[in-house]
Amino acid sequence: MTPTVSASGLSLHYGGTRALDDVSLRLTQGVTGLLGPNGAGKTTLLRVLATAVSADRGAFTVLGHDPGSAAGRQEVRRRLGYLPQTPGFHPDFTAFEFVDYVAILKELTDRTARHREVRRVLDEVDLADVRGKRIKKLSGGMRQRVALAASLVGDPGFLVLDEPTVGLDPEQRMRFRELIARAGEGRTVLLSTHQTEDVAMLCHRVLVMAAGTVRFDGTPAELTARAAGHVWNSAERDPGAKAGWRTGVGSFRNVGDPPPGADLVEPSLEDGYLLTLDGKGAEVATA
Amino acid sequence: MTWHVDAEDLRAYAQGELAPPLLWSADTHLTGCAECRGVLASVSEGVDAGWDRIDAELDAPRPGLWERLLVRAGVADHTARLLAATPVLRRSWLAAMVFLLVATVGVVYTADSPTAFLALAPLLPLAGVALAYGPVLDPTYEMAVVSPVHGFRLLMIRTVAVLVTGLGLNLLATLALPAYGLRALAWLLPALALTATGLALTPRLGQVLAPSLVGGVWIGLLAIARESGDGPLVQFTAAGQGAAAAVAALAAGLLFLARDRFDVFFSRSAV
Known part of the structure; x- marks a missing residue:
């Protein structure tokens, strides 16, 4: 399938901060999720692809148009829908x-x-x-x-949505997901979110970013599969786990390298996401 | 019905050529007047377009007062909507400007010297224009910057509107100082110089620092001039006015050269 968006080597620095570091991607029709902790570079990537900000290095096209020139940028903008974070x-x-x-x-x-x-x-x-x-x-x-x-x-043929479900109650979020799914029919949608449920329910593909780089690019099922054999339950918090939390039934759910004889359980998309971030979740810092 | 839409207007309406505010009157009238609808059907080959227009207008809210005034003044309705979104053309901002000008005119009468007014008047358009387009006060800036309308064009549309408003208020204040004759107009060229310089520096320094720096330099130059003699400040003499005109022209040129920089976020700090 011809990609709607094709980017290679996108890099962007703010002072000493590396917001994007050699990001390459191809987006096709349907909803692609963009996951990552705060400061991962998600919003910066979205702003670059939406032509609000120019990258220091690298290039990209949207529906065949190169926004590197003023004329190309205008053509991209004619085909772009953008919902900013706030x-x-x-x-x-x-x-x-x-x-x-x-x-x-x-x-x-x-x-x-x-x-x-x-x-x-x-x-x-x-x-x-x-x-x-x-x-x-x-x-x-x-x-x-x-x-x-x-x-x-x-x-627009390319729709960029930056955390559209933040601040919505569960009912509103469900409602919004329906709308995004509808919007994704026949066009390319890039959806930045902190909600792994959004990705699981809406996206045919997911990118995980951390520290300005793309750490994972694949289907939600592939991200989930990454955690297969790396999620286990225990009565107490396992100090060897990369991440662990008490569940509603009182036991601990752990993600990482399980100890011998561990009670392995089915992984979720969130487990795969945490494992991709080395268990640091929202604490991954920018370079 | 006490009146009916003129046949020529109905023909223009059906062809989609009737402009607001006549268009709005026709829309409203046609929904309630079967006679005019009949005439519309008879005068028009493109009657479907007319009904299409009625259909499209049925639920469109009536524009606000400011927009209606602009349209009545001959501004295209889409440009009027762009101007209505200008943050500093809101009542609170205009009220603050009027208050400042009235207070300054009061100071002029008390001190028996126009200096305070001449010093302040150029700063008001500078501040107004600086805040008319950008991330600081415009809540839709991020959506506007990724739109196909060139950022510089939007900036210029708003700049003209804010300048006309700001300079107009300044002129009204000037009329309150008849004793000083043309001297009371000596703020005009510095106002243009400061505004153009502030805009030219905005892509590089940002929407707050650029006008603050320009305003600070203006006040500094006035302070230096005041220290160096008892007569009129050099900025308000013929030589000073000439220098202001030159700075305005130079800054306008630099602004034009930097026009593409308004097409993306002004500065990285805004990201």
């Missing part, structure tokens, strides 16, 4: 006005066509009933859906 809203705008504003930024200047498109994307995220409401009066979940609607304006 989408901002003009407080006095209604949902309709905000999406309309984004549609204008996406060069839809004909009023009739633009309003038709705004209604289409608001319908797509099930916000038709509140399109006339001011955004400041909407719930957090609804605001996220407004931002998702804005990112869908113009039917």
